[in-house]
Amino acid sequence: MTPSRTALVLGATGGAGYEIAEALHRRGWQIRALSRRPDYGRTLLPYADWLPGDAMLAGDVADAAINAHLIVHAVNPPGYRNWRGLALPMLDNTIAAAKATGSRIMFPGTVYNYGPDAFPLLKEADPQNPHTRKGAIRVEMEERLQQAAGQGVRVLIVRAGDFFGPHSTGNSWFSEGLVKPGKPVKSVTWPGRKGVGHAWAYLPDYGEAVARLVGKDAELSAFEAFHFEGHWFEDGREFADEIRRVAGTPDAPVRRFPWAVVQALSPFVRLFRELSEMKYLWDVPVQLDNRKLVQCLGEEPHTPLRAALFKTLEAMDCLPGTALSERGFNLRDC
Structure with missing residues (x-):
């Protein structure tokens, strides 16, 4: 009998961390999670071993990572606050723990790393020349991971577009910008320009892709990056129509x-300043080339869009009192 493996998930209460934990658990992994609010975490992932601690504290991360085979670094500063002061130290703590335990690091990536010179179709090896502050921090984070790979730490990065899903968090454009949680959909707010393409990643599909890649660990090099295409629209407005x-x-x-x-x-409100900085991603088409991922896995996990949107809106309590069949389709037809 193959002994179960252990994954430490940092950020397990967030959208990506939650779905990665779920996908790994389905494959027999033991899930360990570090949180400042472990009691809250147990309501979300009751099968996980929840440890009290803070990803900002190197000792907490090191202790939580003992005997772990994988560290999922899916933790982000809340509310876009103090990215440099929080994101980089947390990543350094994960790298130090991985060096001590021999764990592979899995890091959810974004398109922030890239600038207009790499658009519209992003490939893993494209140059990373961001023109935003947060993009520069993301580049620095990946550079630190690449340096760690040169020192014996195995790294897996999976980049994706904007997340949506039944467990998406307050940092999600979907739940914070497009629709209002807890209310029927009486309108949809669309940030993009007409005719401009946009990429969306359904979180359960993303988590499944990560788990499948982790399952091929023996076939992966010390530093691997993959792009997850998700749901792509040549005219991003089509996504609003489907909602x-x-x-x-x-x-x-x-x-x-x-x-x-x-x-x-934006000069007076931090959130608005952060949103304004990323506006360019809504003004130009940005698509992720997933050919490397498909070559590795044979396919990219892909829930039909209407099924994915239904599950997302249902979890957000935006579909009060109306059955799926009343909308003219069912999950088997999606």
Whole structure:
């Protein structure tokens, strides 16, 4: 009998961390999680071994990583606050723990690393020349991971577009910008320009892809990066149209995101400043080339869009009192 493996998940209460933990658990992994609120975590992932601690404290991470085969570094600073002061030290703690235990690090990546010179189709080896502050921090994080790989730490990075899903968090464009959680969908706010493509990653599919890649650990090199394509639309507005259809309100208005207001207030509101910095990702098409991932796995996990949107909106309590069949489709037809 093959002994079970242990994965330490940092950020297990977040969208990506939660779904990666779920996918690994389905494959027999023992899940260990570090949290400042372990009691809250136990309500989300009751099968996990929840340890009290802080990813900012090197000793807490080191202790939690003992005998772990994998460290999933899916923790992010809350509310876009103090990225340099928090994100980099947390990553350094993970790297130190991986060096001590021999664990592979799995790091959820973003498209922030890239600048316009790499658009519109992003490949893993494209140069990373960001023109935003957060993009520069992301590049520095990946550089530290690559340096660690040269020192014996195995690293797996899986980059994706904007996340959505039943366990997406407050940092999600879907739950914070497009629709209002806890309310019926009476309108959809769309941040993008007309005719501009956009990539969305359904979190359960992303978690499944990560778990499958982790399962091929023996075939992977010390430093591996993959791109997850997810749901891509040549005209991103089609995504808003599908939200309306699944919500049963196909005639609901699609409203423009108030970029002018956000930019005007950005000097005074931290969240608006962070959003304004990333506006360029809504002004130009940014697609992820997943050919390397498909070559490795044979396919990319892909839930049909309407099924994915239904599960997301249902979890957000945006579909009150209306059955799926009343919307003119069912999950088997999606």
